[in-house]
Amino acid sequence: MTVHFIGAGPGAPDLITVRGLRLIERCPVCLYAGSLVPKEVVASAPGGARVIDTxxxxxDEIIAELEAAHRLGHDVARVHSGDPSIYGAIAEQMRRLDQLGIPYEVTPGVPAFAAAAAxxxxxxTxxxxxxxxxxxxxxxKSSGMPEGEDLATLGRSGATLVIHLSIRNLAHIEGELTPLYGADCPVIVAYRVGWPDEQFVRGTLSDITEKVREAKLARTAMIFVGRGLAPENFRDSALYHKDHVHALRGG
Incomplete structure (x- = not known):
């Protein structure tokens, strides 16, 4: 018996990996995060499977379901949204399973930020x-940020930031990042990527708060911040440049 943590992707049922889909198709028990994973993703569970919205x-109740499946020798498809390695809350479940001696594996999924970029x-980059x-x-409302991971610190890098779980904190984001990126820095808010009501709001650090308020977005969104979101006059990469020599393309 194995518990399979499966990344379902950001929402669209056809963005799950082939491996993840095959596991759902054969596991007699399926637990999925119904607030973030569409029912269509787990519709391929076998007939008679125990399918539970967690x-x-x-x-404790989730672990109890996994323990019950273990006693019966039933494999479990534990389906999470996006890729479970990013804000997936799987670490606490795996810790419990380690304590109980229940084996598990992890199947990656398409992370929401990658689906949004697509x-x-x-x-x-x-x-x-x-x-x-x-x-x-x-x-x-969730756990606090560790020391040194605040926006003021991360923003000094000038990197493209993909800010999760923070759509209601836009005023704070604007205040922290404007001195570092500039008021005209491009911002994109990606709402419910991969779902039928997917929406993108483009703006800058100076106006994105108002634009999001007008769009009435209040949850399930990521915030992209960075100059690379609206690049101009950038050079071609070296990868395909005629003068770039590598092992597969000689000079």
Whole structure:
């Protein structure tokens, strides 16, 4: 018996990996985060499977379901949104499973920030403009940010920031980042990426708060901040340059 933590991708049912889909198709127990994972993603569970929406369960109740499956020798598809390594709350579940001696594996998924970049037709690393992407969040109702990971510190890098779980904290983001990136720095708010009501709001640090308020977005969104979001006159990468020699393309 194995518990399979599976990244379902950002929302669109066809963005799950083939491996993740095959696991859901064969596991007799399926637990999924219904507030973030569409039912269509787990619709391929086998007939008669125990399919449970965990959005209303506590950690103890989730672990109890995994223990019950373990006693019966039933594999479990534990389906999380996006990629479970990013704000997936799987570490606490794996810690409990380690204590209980229950085996588990992790199948990655398409992270929401990558799906957003694809929908926007946006490369996040632009030659000589920005080569670093930082995934972060701000302190709100969830756990606090560790020392040194505040926006004022991270923003000094000039990297493209992808700020999760912070759509209600835009005023704070504007105040922290404007001195570092400039009031005219491009910002994109990506709402419910991969879902039918997906929406993108473009602006700058000076006006994005008002634009998001007008769009009435209040949850399930990421905030992209960085000069590379609206690049101009950037150089071509060296990868395909005619003078660039590498092992597969001689001089």
């Amino acid at each position: 959005s209303v369960l506590t950690l 929908a926007l037709k946006q490369e996040l 632009i030659p000589e403009l920005n080569q670093t992407v930082i995934l972060t969040r701000t302190s709100m």
